Amino acid sequence: MLEVLDLKVTYGAITALNGVSLGVPAGQIVALLGANGSGKTTTLKAITGLAALSQGRIVFAGREIQGLPPHDIIRLGIAVVPEGRRIFANLAVLENLLLGAYFRQEKEFIRDLAWLYETFPRLAQRQDQAAGTLSGGEQQMLARGRALMSRPRLLLLDEPSLGLAPLLVREVFHIIRHLNQQGVTILLVEQNAFAALAVAHYAYVLETGHLVLEGSGTELLSHPRLKDAYWGDDLEEDRGG
Ligand SMILES: Nc1ncnc2c1ncn2[C@@H]1O[C@H](COP(=O)(O)OP(=O)(O)OP(=O)(O)O)[C@@H](O)[C@H]1O
Numbered sequence: 001m002l003e004v005l006d007l008k009v010t011y012g013a014i015t016a017l018n019g020v021s022l023g024v025p026a027g028q029i030v031a032l033l034g035a036n037g038s039g040k041t042t043t044l045k046a047i048t049g050l051a052a053l054s055q056g057r058i059v060f061a062g063r064e065i066q067g068l069p070p071h072d073i074i075r076l077g078i079a080v081v082p083e084g085r086r087i088f089a090n091l092a093v094l095e096n097l098l099l100g101a102y103f104r105q106e107k108e109f110i111r112d113l114a115w116l117y118e119t120f121p122r123l124a125q126r127q128d129q130a131a132g133t134l135s136g137g138e139q140q141m142l143a144r145g146r147a148l149m150s151r152p153r154l155l156l157l158d159e160p161s162l163g164l165a166p167l168l169v170r171e172v173f174h175i176i177r178h179l180n181q182q183g184v185t186i187l188l189v190e191q192n193a194f195a196a197l198a199v200a201h202y203a204y205v206l207e208t209g210h211l212v213l214e215g216s217g218t219e220l221l222s223h224p225r226l227k228d229a230y231w232g233d234d235l236e237e238d239r240g241g
């Protein structure tokens, strides 16, 4: 569904990505792992047209999308849940969801809203509440719900577990798996390698703008390079809690 080929992105003198190639097959969850500053968010920005490429190609559903403006890329069926939620705090939950469905027809919106409220019952209970008054975990749900309202073929998630308590982290990954079972293809950016590898069909590991490892979730979980120093911090169950 998505193919990223030999990407290079620079910010002034900083090379954030160099020679990154990865693929996301339809129907799968692919994880992109890496430490702080390794280029994970930049990869998502490049895919959604928010970071300019100095080299490389991005093919989505058979079509080259590099150089297209972000709104055209989103229309093609890519949705992103950025780092740090970015919901509209002063708008009601329902209004946030409406914004996610901006390009869609009303009839489809009503049908999908029913589906979304089944998946996230808590959003249904709070649909008239200002989004800024939701708890952190509920805001995460809303950000994900809003992205889903555009009926994406590909959903990009940037660190969905960041800053959540362990119980909520488990819930988030449960929902990610559930969405995937419903047919949503997912590219999941995470520092929480253990949780991501447990749900991912395939994973890539970035280190300062280069891919250093790739393999199936189970392969990487037992890989010595990940087991040792690399993910040392993530061994703590209560990361970010
Ligand atoms: N707008 C920018 N201007 C200059 N440098 C940037 C910019 N955005 C990112 N960078 C640099 O590019 C590198 C990759 O950043 P990126 O945000 O992609 O990392 P990341 O893997 O998402 O990290 P984190 O886990 O902390 O979110 C970092 O060294 C960062 O400082």
Ligand SMILES: [Mg+2]
Residues within 6 Å of the ligand: 040, 041, 042, 083, 158
């Ligand atoms: Mg990031």
